[in-house]
Amino acid sequence: MTLSVAVEHDLGGFHLDARFACDGGVTALFGRSGAGKTTLVNAIAGLLRPRGGHIELDGETLFDAARGIHVPAWKRRFGYVFQEGRLFPHLTVRQNLAFSRMFRRGREAGGGLEHVVELLGLRDILHRRPRDLSGGERQRVALGRALLARPRALLLDEPLASLDAARKEEVLRYIELMRDEIRIPVIYVSHAVEEVVRLADTVVLMAAGKVIAAGGVEEVMGRPDLRAGAGAFEGGAVIDATVTAQDMQWDLATLRFDGGTLTATNLDALVGEHVRVRIRARDVSVALEAPDHISIQNVLPGTIRDVGAARNGIVDVSITVGTTLVRSRITARAAEQLALRPGLDVFALIKAVSLDRLGAAGR
């Protein structure tokens, strides 16, 4: 799938002028509330006709202001999961799930329901009405309903926003499951860092109606200069890794990533499992030589790519380790004392206890 979006729209004094492109996987539209994320997604879904711009999916023009093209929502085949679920109150869960069948012509009618019911664990609530469901159950049904419409891509607009922490985790696990099992392209709107780094492959960062950065999740979420737009996210690196060994005696896990291996404290992961870990920039120290007699378990050789400008006595240093970028936040004085500069070979020191696992692909 290739989706390219350029949308211009005015909404009561708010000006949206956003463009981005994405292909398969999970793309997060990330930014604070009021950044224009939902407006943008509504334009993609066809629920809103923007003033200007162009939207194209796999070569098919869905919207083109200049040529007066606006394919109506019901013909676009985007599955949309709304913040508030929007289940039909007059229908049972089963009828909600089967809703899209009424509008599908023969060619791709039957099937799918059983699989989705199984995948999302809806078996026991099929005969209930939406008002008798918990918030988490509602969102699961909404996910299933969108999936059963055989969409070309899924649009999830803050599907966890109205849920408490426990429900969030419940639904998040199902979204991960769906991402891994059905492999449908997803556009995920959120203002929550944890959700984005846990789910997304690509991040489109929005602020005040504009796209201010787009790229891989490690790249965008790690950029310290984007802190203002990204909100409370602490600069750092997000690393995809595979568990290669478990040390039962010390309760440690060994992770392999593009650039070497990491030792982490127990991550509740199985050998062979894929995990995503976050390393905060402030948990990473820099050394010019590999130190001896030190408690730090991870000493990764790398090359400095970039040394940021000093701000409030703080400097952010990007270090390339293999093909992975690790961020380090140190004092400006330390950077000066070590004469850090791009191209310098250094060692990134990372405490094993500082690695955070982001989400579990587990069941």
Add this chain to the structure above:
Amino acid sequence: MPLPTSLEFDIILLSLKVALWSVVASLPFALGIAHLLARHDFPGKSLLDAVVHLPLVLPPVVVGYFLLLLLGRSGPVGAWLEGWFGIVVAFRWSGAAIACAVMGFPLMVRAMRLSIEAIDPKLEAAAATLGAGRAGIFLTVTLPLALPGIVTGVLLSFARSLGEFGATITFVSNIPGETQTLPLAIYALTQVPGGDAAALRLCVISIILSLAALLFSEALVRRATRRGLGYDALGSR
């Protein structure tokens, strides 16, 4: 009170026939206009709204007289109907049904419009993302969710038709067996000496009919609400 006489029975049947047809004939138009007013913006919307409500505020005699001018055998529409289709409504029971339909129309539209406006348009948007076109959305989301309001509108209009007097008597006169519905028969009886007892009997019948219609619709609305339709279900969105 003994059972209705056959003459009274004929009056009841005629009244029900007139009321039923007036409701059946106006239902699709009322639904269409209610949806138009609730969900669309267009130039002249307030004018349409006002015109729909006119029969509610005009003296019924005025409405009846206009119908006579328009649909009478020498009226523009009436002559056309007779010339092309051989249909005559003036001084016929069908004319009474038309008069009742016009008088009940604003009540019907109002109830339906309110219930459609109470439906969250976001649900209709959700249906669109699931592949439903305009007609599909109307049939599968709007219509079932508006059902309690539609039932209410139908009942109000039906009750209005049963009690319609001014427009009917002006348009189709008071012809026993053809256009003499319950209220018209009661009026006729009160105009002759010694008709009081008979008029009272018809009044009691009238009360019973209205009560039955009310209870019936109440039961329908309650059933629809229990099934998850209606306002309370929308409140929990």
